[in-house]
Amino acid sequence: xxxxxxxxxxxxxxxxxACGPAEEPSAEAPAEPPQAAPPAETPAxxxxxxxxxxxxxxxxxxxxxxxxxxPGPPAPPVSEPAPDSAPAPEEPPPPAPPALSLExxxxxxxxxxxxxxxxxxxxxNDIDALLAAIAAYHERGEGRIEVLRTRFEALVLKxxxxxxxxEPALATALARSRDDIWSRLVDPVAFAKITT
Amino acid sequence: xxxxxxxxxxxxxxxxxxxxxxxxxxxxPIPDDLLAVLTLRGKPCGRVVDYQRQGDSDYLVTCSDGxxxxxxxxxxxxxxxxxx
Numbered sequence: 001x002x003x004x005x006x007x008x009x010x011x012x013x014x015x016x017x018a019c020g021p022a023e024e025p026s027a028e029a030p031a032e033p034p035q036a037a038p039p040a041e042t043p044a045x046x047x048x049x050x051x052x053x054x055x056x057x058x059x060x061x062x063x064x065x066x067x068x069x070x071p072g073p074p075a076p077p078v079s080e081p082a083p084d085s086a087p088a089p090e091e092p093p094p095p096a097p098p099a100l101s102l103e104x105x106x107x108x109x110x111x112x113x114x115x116x117x118x119x120x121x122x123x124x125n126d127i128d129a130l131l132a133a134i135a136a137y138h139e140r141g142e143g144r145i146e147v148l149r150t151r152f153e154a155l156v157l158k159x160x161x162x163x164x165x166x167e168p169a170l171a172t173a174l175a176r177s178r179d180d181i182w183s184r185l186v187d188p189v190a191f192a193k194i195t196t
Numbered sequence: 197x198x199x200x201x202x203x204x205x206x207x208x209x210x211x212x213x214x215x216x217x218x219x220x221x222x223x224x225p226i227p228d229d230l231l232a233v234l235t236l237r238g239k240p241c242g243r244v245v246d247y248q249r250q251g252d253s254d255y256l257v258t259c260s261d262g263x264x265x266x267x268x269x270x271x272x273x274x275x276x277x278x279x280x
Contacts, residue, residue, distance in 0.1 A: 113223040114223075116225075116226070116229025116233075118230060118232070118233045118267065118269075118275060119229055119232040119236065121275050122236050123236070124273075125273075158236055
């Protein structure tokens with residue numbers, strides 16, 4: 001009996017195994033559909049081609065848009081300069097502080113309220129000393145022009161620093177006038193006309 | 197009434213003190229003026245923490261870094277700075 005039973009069991013197993021592939025999906029259908037469906041739906045490979053196509057267009061699109069934006073910018077710049085050029089005429093005020101002559105500069109420094117009495121007097125001392133040294137250079141060839149230029153630049157820097165907080169316009173005018181003033185100081189004829 | 201008078205007196209005293217710290221005819225406070233001169237002459241100071249008027253255009257200055265200077269106008273209107 002046991003042998004018969006084994007034979008029957010083996011036959012049953014064999015039958016089940018033979019029918020298994022077809023029955024398993026149906027039997028586990030409720031649980032496996034989600035898992036089996038994706039793998040079974042090899043249509044996934046089909047999508048790849050689709051994504052493959054999008055990337056291509058995506059790459060082409062950037063390339064295509066790039067050229068279009070490129071020509072685009074040129075247009076905006078052309079249009080932007082117009083607005084910029086419009087405010088530009090309103091900016092002339094900065095150039096308003098014209099270069100000052102040495103005499104005007106001295107007068108402005110005397111009149112400014114941005115400097116105290118001690119400071120003005122100390123600056124006058126420094127300016128007088130520099131003018132005396134330049135006079136010695138012109139009249140007797142004493143000293144070196146490079147050293148005098150360095151002293152002049154240092155003095156201008158000091159005055160500009162003192163003025164830039166409370167008298168920015170005067171500080172700007174001084175900075176703009178620096179080269180003109182030096183050209184007058186270094187020219188013997190122009191220097192002789194300077195009155196302190 | 198008395199309290200308002202006290203406030204007025206206090207304000208007056210404060211205004212006088214502030215006015216005294218300004219050079220006559222100038223808008224620059226004396227400590228700032230003294231510090232500017234010291235800076236112009238390359239004297240280390242930090243900031244002016246105290247100054248004493250010793251005479252006409254003659255001040256004894258105490259700086260925050262411990263330096264003390266006498267700043268005054270000497271002969272021929274020269275600004276002179278002496279270390280103390």
